[in-house]
Amino acid sequence: MAPPLSRRSLLQAAALAAATPAVSLAATGRAAAAVQEATPVAAAPSSWTVQPFALDDVALRPGIFADKRQLMLDHARGYDVNRLLQVFRANAGLSTGGAVAPGGWEGLDGEANGNLRGHYTGHFLTMLSQAYAGTGEQVFVDKIRTMVGALTDVREALRKDPAVLSVGGKFGTAVENVRGSYQYVDLPAAVLQGASAITLSAWVKPAHDGNWARVFDFGNDNTRYMYLAARNAGGVPRFAITTSGPGGEQALNGTTALPLHQWSHLAVTIAGGTGTLYVNGTAVARNTAMSLTPAALGALANNWLGRSNFSTDPVFAGAYDEFNVWSRALNAAEIGQLQNSRAADASAGHGDLASYAFDETRGGTFADASGRGLTATLRRTWGAPSHPGFLAAYPETQFIELESRTTPDYTKVWAPYYTAHKILRGLLDAYAATDDDRALDLASGMCDWMYSRLSRLPESTLQRMWGIFSSGEFGGIVEAICDLHTITGKAEHLALAKLFDLDRLIDACAANTDILDGLHANQHIPIFTGYVRLYDETGEERYLTSAKHFWDMVVPHRMYGIGGTSTQEFWKARDVIAGTISATTAETCCAYNMLKLSRTLFFHEQDPKYMDYYERALYNQVLGSKQDKPDAEKPLVTYFIGLTPGHVRDYTPKQGTTCCEGTGMESATKYQDSVYFAKSDGSALYVNLYSPSTLTWAEKGVTVTQTTAYPREQSSTLTFGGGRASFTLRLRVPSWATAGFRVTVNGGAVSGTPRPGSYFSVSRTWRAGDTVRVTMPFRTRVEKALDDPSLQTLFHGPVNLVARDSATEYLKVGLYRDAGLSGDLSASLKPVSGKPLHFTLDGREWAPFFEGTEDPTHAYFRRSEPKVVFGGRDAGVANPAKTDGTTLLDEVWAGAPFRNKGALVARVRSTVDAWVAAGLLSRADGDKVVSTAGAASYQP
Template sequence: MDREEIKKRRQTIAKQDCDSIYIGNLYTVDTDLQLPSVGKHGSSINWESKEILFLSHTGKVTRPTHGVGNRIVPLVATVTFEGETLQRTFEVTVLEEEYKAEIVEVYPVRILTKAGIKPELPGVVVVRNDTGSRTVSQVSWEPSARENYQQTGVFTIKGKLEESGWQAEAIVTVATDADERIEHTPKVYAFKGQSVRLEADTEFGAAMNRSLEYLLSVDDDQMLYNFRIAANLDVKGAKPMTGWDAPECNLKGHTTGHYLSALALAYDATGGNLAIKAKMDYMIAELGLCQNVMSELPGYHQGFLSAYSEEQFNLLEQYTTYPTIWAPYYTLHKIMAGLLDCYTLAGNNNALVMCIRLGDWVHRRLSQLSKEQRQKMWSLYIAGEFGGMNEVLTNLYLITQNRNYLAAAKYFDNEKLFFPMKENMDTLGDMHANQHIPQMIGALKLFEAEGEKAYYEAVKNFWHMVTEDHAYQIGGVGETEMFKEPGRIAAYLTDKTAETCASYNMLKLTKELYGFEPKKEYMNYYERTLYNHILATENSKRAEGGSTYFMPLAPGSCKKFDTHENTCCHGTGLENHFKYQESIYFHDQDNLFVNLYIPSALSWKEKGVTVTQKRIRGENGETVQFYINGGKEEFSIRFRIPEWAESSIAVKINDVLITPDIVDGYIQIKQTWERDQVELIIPFGLRLESTPDDNRIKSVFYGPYALAAIHEGEDFITWPFGEEQFVQRMRTAEGDLNFSLNGIRFAPLYQIQDQRYHMYFKFTE
């Protein structure tokens, strides 16, 4: 081997070691980092922090004092192999310390119980702090005499907050009947199976096709790598996974679960793509082999399947914190949800059998723990995150009617979240957004199973809190993954806003709520978030499977697409673009609901009806045409009136202008449908929306689309006039939905890839 070959080999090894460095989730760091000193192939690694006040060269973290703000610290790794050196810079966001709040008020607890039944008291109460915010605090209750609840009446139980010693009070009402169950059958349903098809020649269809192209390129054996290692099976020459799925990462396996869901969704959305089905069937067969082998290995129990051993679950039961362990039930949820999706969307029966075995494993394990143990586990930050385990287990119950799965789902009831939400008290500030949104999806699924009113009320209250007091104008929520104080939006316009996972789950929750209560407010939020966040999260220039982690909203932001880190948002990003058709149409027995104006085709097989939706963009809005082959069926079609419609929508049937009925914010047309055409002429208009905490800071919308200004500056663009003059001065520009003002181009966020942009602006009037 000559010198050049030796040099090239050394450079290759140094690069491999440099590229494979993984030091955890660096977006929200509040604990010390574990910095490796040796690479996988023997390179030496030296570290240099550019701000040792907050992060030392050895990875020790010193969080900024509360009020100073988070700090972004460059951390440089110098990788050397036999004289060849490379450097890689990581950006570490060190979170500021939490404020040490003082309690100023403890809210009383109100409990309803049936005569003769001991009241079940919550383990937490809601308190108000000296900042005015609300949070929860653990409480211990005094014993209650049995005679207190033997007959109807009201009595009080005293308690004490465990950390502060403050007194708490529970007011118990004893009634003859305390069964608070309500009707729990959905009123409307999304169309199942392969009933809705997107038109390819739109921004939505194009995004789906790019995702399809990417899925077809994925190496299935690489997706199986960690599972085969855990089962002591041959990896078949596959390369290891990277980033959050790297062999040394404690979250490994989560992307594979999302990949299963993405394959199932893609199969469904494309009308049964056979290449996708072949990949899915291969994945299920190989994971089934892993599950069978694991069940026979020492230290494993029947039915277990993951990309690692059961050790993380053992440590969680000992209340081990992150980063020693990383959310084992979160990863398990992704695997179980992926399996169940492969069954429900693509008919793979083996996937259901595997999911049942995992459900049995979960029930056996958690049924041996006390409620207090489980609550302590779920309260652990990141380590106790469990995704939507309550949702997938309830879905498993609804399929199998095995009540063990329903019991297991309820083991994940999280009082710290569920109790204040039931009481309609916003305690979300400083809670991890995407840790808790999926829990609400599970609570709604539990309501669907048995009709417990408390679950439904908690979910509805949560949805209104989030969408009304915690959402950015694009619909996304959270800053550095966390909910902030209610109504604080302008105060948190940073480069770490609107985690994509959170919007994925908020849309899922919104869709499910709409089924029980088909109100247009749900679909107004759904449209806003789908068009302005989810659609904007993928790179429209190439099929790379990347997704934004955060959607940065600071002035002069630039998107970053995760293609190799395998973050949580990369996982949901694999699924997102196969879900556009899910909520376009809903139905009940007698009505068809059109909620989204996305070009598509619907086959309503039960009625023998087909609907084709087309879109024609004009200078002042768009015309949406519906071609309906109704088979001489009589039913109503309800078209949602968007919240942004500037004036009344003109409606034509077969080219004849009509004055339709308006019912609950929907245009309703009831008739016997044959071969008819409905045309909606929907006016668009420019408008500004102010942030709730600073009415000088505003975002710009045109119809449903939030417009971003393409501009390199990192200070707010300030406009020295008010809304009326701003709208008057804006001019249309070349490009679909593009505008310009003072030489600055505005475009929908989904059209912007690598340019710097501004989503919020400062107005002086």
Template sequence: MESNVSRRTVLRAAALATAVPAVSAIATQATAAIPTSAAAVPARWAVQPFQLADVTLQQGVFAAKRALMLAYGRGYDVNRLLQVFRANAGLSTLGAVAPGGWEGLDGEANGNLRGHYTGHFLSMLSQAYGSTGEAVFADKIRTMIGALAEVRTALRKDPTGLAASGPFGSGVDNVRGSSQYIELPPAVLATARDLTVSVWVRPSHASAWARVFDFGDDTNRYLYLAARNASGVPRFAITDGGAGREQAIDGSAALPLNTWSHLAVTIAGTTGTLYVNGVVAGRNTSMTLNPAVLGTLRNHWLGRSLYPDPAFAGAFGETNLWSRALGADEIAKLQHESATGDLASYTFAETTGTFADRSGHAGPAKLRRTWGGPSHPGFLAAYPETQFIALESMTGSDYTKVWAPYYTAHKILRGLLDAHANTGDERALDLASGMGDWMYSRLSKLPKTTLQRMWGLFSSGEFGGIVEAICDLHAVTGAPEHLALARLFDLDRLIDSCAAGQDILTGLHANQHIPILTGLVRLHDETGETRYLDAARNFWGMVVPPRMYSIGGTSTGEFWKAPGLIAGTLTDVTAETCCAYNLLKLGRMLFCHEQDSRYMDYYERALYNQVLGSKQDKADAEKPLVTYFIGLTPGHVRDYTPKAGTTCCEGTGMESATKYQDTVYLKGADGNSLYVNLYSPSTLSWREKGITLTQRTAFPYEQRSTLTVRGKAAFTLRLRVPAWCTGGFEVLLNGQPVRQTAVPGTYFPLSRDWRDGDTVEVRTPFRLRVEKAADAQEIQSLFYGPVALVARDPRTTFLRFGLYRNAGLSGDLLPTLKTVAGKPLHFTLDGVELAPFFEGTEDPTHVYFQRAEPAIVFGALDSGVANPVKPGGTTLLDEIWAAAPFADKGALIRQVQAKTTAWRDAGLLGAEDARKVVTTARQASYAK
């Protein structure tokens, strides 16, 4: 396979002729060349992205957030991420400690998701290098790719011994997580009635029931020595009737970790004795069983249990077996002198995986893996293939046994593809291609019914965005089996219902399903099947906006409720950050097919609010400081370090923070259009056109942006008119207003033969507005332009705010608020501070508040009339201000007269109160 990869490769990274300067204040290291070709762009996309290297972020909120993540990426020791991979392959872990949380053996569900965070990290590093060209990122990528290549090679072979310095000069170390054990020859116990087993061990983990040795047929007939029983002390037992008939000896103290200890068990007649470091630790004088009674046994293992117990983690030193019971003085001598048993004797000095027997009787021992070995040479993971095998027979979800192995495979595959795309490292493509070949070899043999059952399992069957990654792999390799593999992940129930426009999302795990749809878009790109694109397009409409919170997130407790149920689902575990990440990706893909501005309106909403707000504004060397959930209950405090900081959301958060610029600009596939989707300080290098476009703005702290063209070319500049921009979007070309209608929620086209130095000024006036929860009109969020403003207040009940009291003729509610001097985008309302959600603080926040307009007030003038309410919650003031903007005060008065008359005639407002309302409206003064 390896020899064919380079011939199949159609994309190779090239380098810029000159280095690109660092883009953040802390990027002081020398930069390397940045590749100009990073990924295959689907031919079916009418609009295409630029490479990360083509768009440079300038100083602003995005660059500041990214600087924190770049610093984290520069400083983190990638050997910690590689620890679980190296351990799984039985390689030295170089003393590294896994990150913890989900990324390690001791994490949730026994570490069954380990390896996923490594994939995220590799993507983050690749994007960081693609953006900045800093050599430090390329060096870390090379280290990781080289290590993963070594891991795959090791997994392909029988395990080899990892040398340890033992009590008498040698030993073999079984790294925790390697699933390795030593198999002794079949007849090693012979027909011994009396017996001594002497073993030097250096345990590295306090696992209960890990075996020093286990000789037996099954869980019915055996004799074993566990390093620690449930009480933490050594235990010897022998039985011919299972656990209930064990004749046992328990020690009196725990073995120390990372220290050599000598264990010996003797059987003489009816007496069994357990020795620890030459001292009797326990004795049983009523034993009726011995090896001869048990007869010839099938399995003779050091470090492995006949039960589903963990493999022994640590080192084995000199091990001897005698066909007699050594005396106490002889056992004591073994603490200081090497010896040779008459049944078997091993020093484990070899590193080949085969260990010579010095006794000359038993024969060599072999190093084995409890799970055998990979089914295919392309296998690469941080845990045994048994996770994938077990999934194939599961009928119900149990993440403590099998936790999303194909999700983890996706993250690793995606990281490898990103590494290849951004550095051109062919080893990364070889590893990725091998993973594709391995998965195809497994899944192509399974019946379709099995695949449908697997992919329908919650959590265990989750596979993330693997279809998208496999399609990207196919775009590079052209291998037909890779495209065939992508189709094997089709979840027909979801695809068919979405394609038909039938909403079955209620009760589904949100982030298990969103990335499936990004994969379907790519499958459409590769196959042309409209069913896939139809499903993705219809799915989008089922989530945005029906199941979307105001900040752009979705899901509560990771699951979807019924469409339109927003206020009724506000909890501490709403808006999983991964969901926003994947919805952004899906919306971007759909926009590349159909240039509907609603996708970019969502993109701006989620990016400027949930994604930016999910990253804490603080540096940390150990964690990326990104939220998992964003609780939307009143007074919620964001948690930026859940589960030790290695969840899926911390992973996607790292990726988000190193590609903020990826959708600021997009280009038409025909080369005739340039889409400006986001108003963000940045510089675009449009190489094909010989154009550089610089965007200068402090957006969203200012409500304008100036774009300057360098170079000459003809194309249409398409400026997004945000849906929220209802206050008069303006465009000035070289200082002169462009007389052209701007419609919110569309693009404003400027077609021109652009000349060097041309400038375009875009003015996007903000207004303060509310967004109402569909299921409770009084529960609302506050927005100023694209920015969600949240109340910072420790109360845990909904705050009650009124906003009409000083509304302007435009309908802008901003005059009701007071600005905070020296703090842009900060306001106060009724003594409560309002601040942008994107500020990553640990303040208690209120994204939603309760609207309360008890009195009819105009221009801060109180009419003395209570604000009447219709069934359903609509008030008289709601209906009056729904007609805003008003051309002048007279237009407002006419609206007030019309609405008070209608409410009076309907019996909802008294005649005298109606008169007072109109009089007050006339007397009041209004801001524009």
């Protein structure tokens, strides 16, 4: 049976039936072994016993998912992708067309100097690809092709030496060094010629206000140099010359800052012990005790425009026009003439030591008009990529420095392979969506480049790198590389995937040893999705076993009620929930990646727990992380979802370009990805989620349309269309569905007893017009924090309910007083007319967590049952508690559901007897409790 998947799902893309290529690169033992053993893989992993449908096989119908998606689609349609491409084009020295980077983590001015820039572009490509698959709208394809074309140009530029970026100048053309390009002009060593008197003159148009960026710097090191900085620490121009380092500088300081994006003329003269700094023809500083001249510096190795001899100083960003050097000090009148004409047209004439007009419009060199033939060369501070496949929005130095780094410091190195993963994933998704071979070529080249770097490193270096917090984070790159391997069949790509093995983590989890305490959560969750894919490619059991055990260490042991995990991005001790609640709880990326892992594990083992978790996290945290309002500039997705009392969600954290906004964009355009799965042999269809949607199962020639307002409705109807097909329909029975789960086919009840936390099977030959009706009454229940039973969160069916209240202390809530025989707590809640899933309790409104509002909310509350009350009848007895916080009423209602009132009273009597015997309750009070329970009336 052919898999039920289209080419737009990379996980199912057909592998090329090519022979395993030879390997020409030196490799570690692990990489070499993988290369030798690799063989092309089949269209879909044979280890998958079920398979997903492609996004374009499942259409969302009106409902909460479609509403949330529409907000993100509008954002995707309107956002200018050139803003995302700005950092890539700048890195390659290409024109950015005036585009402004998004800010936050995307751009040089963002956190940690923008060391994560480029990641957001990958997310955006994935979002656009998913949006196209889900809607078929051409606008998304057009944006994808714009981005892929630009990235192709960027890689081509990075492969070559830097080229002149010609722009309008003061007198004609000028050369621009885009901020982020790390480009500078390298002048020949003889440029100063040991002059004892000198004038240096330049027109500059600064594009950034960073301090200490050099207009020019001539020197050997940090001891002997002569520079002119556009801004010193005080923000004004500064000239300095020294033969003994910073402490010996003889200097000239300006009085006002140079304006940005405007041409300014700077000139420095030194002669006869006097130095003068001119700005726009006016002398702004004079030093009559300047004994040093270029002659005192001797021969200098580094003669640069735009680059500093201090490596931590920024590169000058902006444009240059007319740089001249004379072997004499021009007078004020001559300096004044330079304000209105080229040097060649002024009385000073060309600089006799060096003269560059920057009239070049191509190439990478600048002609010298001084007559000395001192051709200057445009260079990058970091040289050139180590491999032609390199593609990034920052220099390769991030990757190089990681190889020797032993401690975390994200201001120096911030997860370069994580960023590479996002770009790689985006390119693969773009290829799957559009068949644009350029995207595949870029993706394949990136992996060729990574293999060329990593395969040369010792195993110990790799293990150290991947264990470093943040700097060594590589996200889900293994999954993406394995997906690429299914397309290319290149042995190097499979070998590359194995180079990301973090053995300490794999081995511990494979042995079911929990070592998660203290780990950065989102650094490790996506690793395991990749390892499951490595199992698919290699058959190595430790990958799959470790992933299964890892999942069990998170769910439920480190899971909040909404499905999220982590606090301040990290995991604390196992089973500590109440003790970790904070304003920075439940990083949204963690939920995104736990969904991916749950889904991938389900492909191998159809344990309902994976889809129970999927529903929990999707219908609560993921939906609730997206704000319910439009925005053209930002996706409006939370980073953290604080679970502290009265927390107000922040939908624009860190200017809106964090990892969580990125994954949030992806989540909102793939809500349909796990509604249905098919048995790999085509014998069964799994209905995992009750979501309004239409499935087109082309291989079976049928459609399945699911009509429901779930979770605002407690039922769903599936209608079959197309031709006849025989298969088993497997309907998920949620673990919370303890009030019943009823299935009818064409109006007739289906025999069998659906069990909560399982799949209920209906086998038949399906025909057009067949209808399946699923009814699952919701019950209201609480879930207790594992480390504090009194701290609880409220659920109505699958929906987490939050109290809307500005109080910053945990609310005290009682729920037993009206509990029914089933144990259902719904009687305590009063529905709000016209607002589905909204209730009032003790005068407070409770609403679904998934509503993306800015109301202060309480996801957890303090359970308070001070008195023993049954069916609204007060026994007049205080509700006693054990030392662990468990109360008498807790133990009574733990026996629910009760088949009738007599069973409930019997439970009350036996519990009372035990508490009396333990000295926790007096006999007289115990008799009152039993009597009240017997006299009360109960709903079912």
